[in-house]
Amino acid sequence: MTAPKTLYDKIWDAHVADQSEDGTCLLYIDRHLVHEVTSPQAFEGLRMAHRPVHAPDKTIAVPDHNVPTTPGRENPEQMTEDSRVQVAALDKNAKEFGINYYPVTDVRQGIVHIVGPEQGWTLPGMTVVCGDSHTATHGAFGALAHGIGTSEVEHVLATQTLIQKKSKNMKVEITGKLKPGVTPKDVTLAIIGATGTAGGTGYVIEYTGQVIRDMSMEGRMTVCNMAIEGGARAGLIAPDETTFEYVKGRPHAPKGAAWEQALAYWKTLYTDEGAHFDKVVTLKGEDIEPVVTWGTSPEDVLPISANVPAPEDFTGGKVDAAKRAIEYMGLEVGEKLTDIKIDAVFIGSCTNGRIEDLRAAAEVLKGRKLAPGVRGIVVPGSGLVKAQAEEEGLDKVFTDAGLEWRMAGCSMCLAMNPDQLAPEERCASTSNRNFEGRQGYKGRTHLMSPAMAAAAGVTGHLTDVRELMELEDA
Amino acid sequence: MEKFEKLTGIAAPLPLVNIDTDMIIPKQFLKTIKRSGLGVNLFDEMRYDREGNENPDFVLNKPQYRDTQILVAGDNFGCGSSREHAPWAIADFGIKCVISTSFADIFFNNCFKNGILPIALPQEQVDLLMKDAEKGSNARMTVDLEAQEITTSDGEVIKFEVDAFKKHCLLNGLDDIGLTMEKAGAIKSFEDKMATERPWV
Ligand code: SF4
Numbered sequence: 001m002t003a004p005k006t007l008y009d010k011i012w013d014a015h016v017a018d019q020s021e022d023g024t025c026l027l028y029i030d031r032h033l034v035h036e037v038t039s040p041q042a043f044e045g046l047r048m049a050h051r052p053v054h055a056p057d058k059t060i061a062v063p064d065h066n067v068p069t070t071p072g073r074e075n076p077e078q079m080t081e082d083s084r085v086q087v088a089a090l091d092k093n094a095k096e097f098g099i100n101y102y103p104v105t106d107v108r109q110g111i112v113h114i115v116g117p118e119q120g121w122t123l124p125g126m127t128v129v130c131g132d133s134h135t136a137t138h139g140a141f142g143a144l145a146h147g148i149g150t151s152e153v154e155h156v157l158a159t160q161t162l163i164q165k166k167s168k169n170m171k172v173e174i175t176g177k178l179k180p181g182v183t184p185k186d187v188t189l190a191i192i193g194a195t196g197t198a199g200g201t202g203y204v205i206e207y208t209g210q211v212i213r214d215m216s217m218e219g220r221m222t223v224c225n226m227a228i229e230g231g232a233r234a235g236l237i238a239p240d241e242t243t244f245e246y247v248k249g250r251p252h253a254p255k256g257a258a259w260e261q262a263l264a265y266w267k268t269l270y271t272d273e274g275a276h277f278d279k280v281v282t283l284k285g286e287d288i289e290p291v292v293t294w295g296t297s298p299e300d301v302l303p304i305s306a307n308v309p310a311p312e313d314f315t316g317g318k319v320d321a322a323k324r325a326i327e328y329m330g331l332e333v334g335e336k337l338t339d340i341k342i343d344a345v346f347i348g349s350c351t352n353g354r355i356e357d358l359r360a361a362a363e364v365l366k367g368r369k370l371a372p373g374v375r376g377i378v379v380p381g382s383g384l385v386k387a388q389a390e391e392e393g394l395d396k397v398f399t400d401a402g403l404e405w406r407m408a409g410c411s412m413c414l415a416m417n418p419d420q421l422a423p424e425e426r427c428a429s430t431s432n433r434n435f436e437g438r439q440g441y442k443g444r445t446h447l448m449s450p451a452m453a454a455a456a457g458v459t460g461h462l463t464d465v466r467e468l469m470e471l472e473d474a
Numbered sequence: 475m476e477k478f479e480k481l482t483g484i485a486a487p488l489p490l491v492n493i494d495t496d497m498i499i500p501k502q503f504l505k506t507i508k509r510s511g512l513g514v515n516l517f518d519e520m521r522y523d524r525e526g527n528e529n530p531d532f533v534l535n536k537p538q539y540r541d542t543q544i545l546v547a548g549d550n551f552g553c554g555s556s557r558e559h560a561p562w563a564i565a566d567f568g569i570k571c572v573i574s575t576s577f578a579d580i581f582f583n584n585c586f587k588n589g590i591l592p593i594a595l596p597q598e599q600v601d602l603l604m605k606d607a608e609k610g611s612n613a614r615m616t617v618d619l620e621a622q623e624i625t626t627s628d629g630e631v632i633k634f635e636v637d638a639f640k641k642h643c644l645l646n647g648l649d650d651i652g653l654t655m656e657k658a659g660a661i662k663s664f665e666d667k668m669a670t671e672r673p674w675v
Binding site: 017018026028030040041044045047048049051058085086089123125126151154155158159160161163253254258259261262265 | 476
């Protein structure tokens with residue numbers, strides 16, 4: 001009998017093409033996703049060495065990081081010179097190396113981590129890499145997915161493998177049920193709040209428990225997306241009926257007999273009874289409140305009912321970090337989080353740019369308006385998400401409420417395109433990073449769920465969305 | 475990576491000490507999407523004036539040194555930042571070997587990743603090679619990596635040291651990718667196995 005294995009062990013073992021004496025492995029890569037910012041030098045390297053892309057059919061490219069999100073963006077005039085050059089380079093590289101490509105003009109274009117699952121490129125049990133740290137998103141399918149650097153991008157393009165050493169196993173279990181108004185984003189932020197941004201360093205996390213099982217694929221992607229903010233290279237969720245249901249019928253999912261064969265294999269992808277985890281963290285679903293971040297690290301998470309902490313509440317290096325964060329964010333120690341006024345709302349990103357996220361925000365915004373002086377943009381994660389939302393009339397809800405309805409891309413998540421915060425402008429954001437300057441020079445970011453961001457937009461300050469929900473019930 | 479076997483070519487003298495990576499490639503050229511194409515900006519501030527005109531006194535602008543493949547330089551070559559743009563620029567210009575008394579560590583390692591052979595020699599030998607390089611295009615120097623020998627235009631032979639593994643990689647044109655490609659057989663058999671076990675992938 002073989003020793004019980006974790007899900008991670010199983011996927012890892014199924015992809016080792018070669019192993020050296022020191023334990024370094026050559027890991028086979030099933031899907032390689034590529035975007036315009038981290039790939040140009042890698043393609044250039046191939047050209048210089050006269051190497052082809054080893055498996056162009058397993059390589060998928062889409063420009064997302066610095067494409068404009070305003071209508072008429074096919075016109076390169078709308079891009080800054082640096083962006084234009086990078087997008088043009090991807091156009092050329094995709095064509096010359098014969099890889100799958102979704103250009104800006106294609107309705108299927110969008111954020112690489114939304115496009116991959118949507119098109120059925122991401123499937124259970126696969127290894128998925130991309131020159132982008134939020135590749136962890138794809139772990140929601142029970143795929144081993146993580147970010148890589150430019151030299152590794154070139155390595156995968158040339159060999160379809162990666163030189164890797166295995167990480168340790170960590171389990172994060174969320175038991176029970178979530179309370180109304182609490183969403184997957186609150187769950188993933190609460191986990192980071194509990195473990196810290198280094199809590200997952202050196203580990204691959206498997207998320208388990210009833211709360212995860214009850215989640216939709218969209219929600220699971222939101223959870224895995226932020227594994228990286230928790231320090232883990234990858235997050236995983238064992239595939240189940242919800243996964244298979246989502247995958248079935250996608251353009252690149254297996255069909256017919258191949259589907260049956262795949263399904264039989266996917267059903268073996270779970271952690272065996274008694275398998276060893278090097279670290280285990282358990283949270284009760286009932287304990288999780290709607291949360292927001294107050295500082296400049298994703299671990300600066302607090303329930304919306306809390307107050308801005310004092311630096312002395314922390315220990316070690318975190319004291320100074322908190323002091324700096326409070327100053328950067330322009331906050332008062334002890335101030336109620338719900339008293340913090342906002343200037344902008346950003347709904348989008350690979351964390352929360354999927355259809356369910358837009359529905360959740362629209363539900364709060366329906367029949368309401370942004371508070372005076374607050375601006376807002378909604379950026380769907382892909383052209384298909386945008387089309388679906390329009391079919392459901394969500395775009396109308398957003399524009400009626402006074403938000404701008406945009407085209408797909410990363411947008412204000414990292415502000416590489418013109419969508420940026422002004423200095424000291426404060427944003428209720430559904431993205432994943434609240435670092436200094438992330439959404440624009442000196443911009444201030446509070447991370448939260450789409451429903452919470454919408455609620456903040458309506459009241460003009462950070463708000464417990466449940467208050468607006470109760471209003472609805474009354 | 476291209477194989478580095480035996481190189482016979484023009485050597486240019488650059489008798490400056492502490493040539494740093496900013497001198498090799500100034501930071502305004504780092505926004506590029508390429509590794510190639512940096513050769514025209516190699517030693518940019520020494521090579522061109524503010525208007526972009528060539529400085530006729532700079533060694534690489536002299537007619538006899540335009541096709542330089544070997545650079546003989548002063549102490550501590552390549553100090554400064556870790557930018558890989560420095561060896562990219564050197565390689566793109568066509569220089570495959572740099573000889574000095576000493577090199578900055580990171581730069582030294584980056585050279586090997588980009589097919590460039592850096593050779594460190596005692597002062598007297600560098601002086602001798604510098605003199606040979608000053609003779610211009612009729613004096614061709616030979617660098618034989620296999621034999622670990624430099625032969626001057628006068629036929630004088632100088633031995634040099636090189637790490638055995640790095641030598642192996644350069645001789646065979648192996649970078650990380652090259653090394654992995656040596657395992658092409660393992661990758662192929664993995665793919666064959668997958669074609670039957672998980673054909674949908
Ligand atoms: S949406 Fe943000 S986090 Fe996601 S890939 Fe784009 S820039 Fe990265």
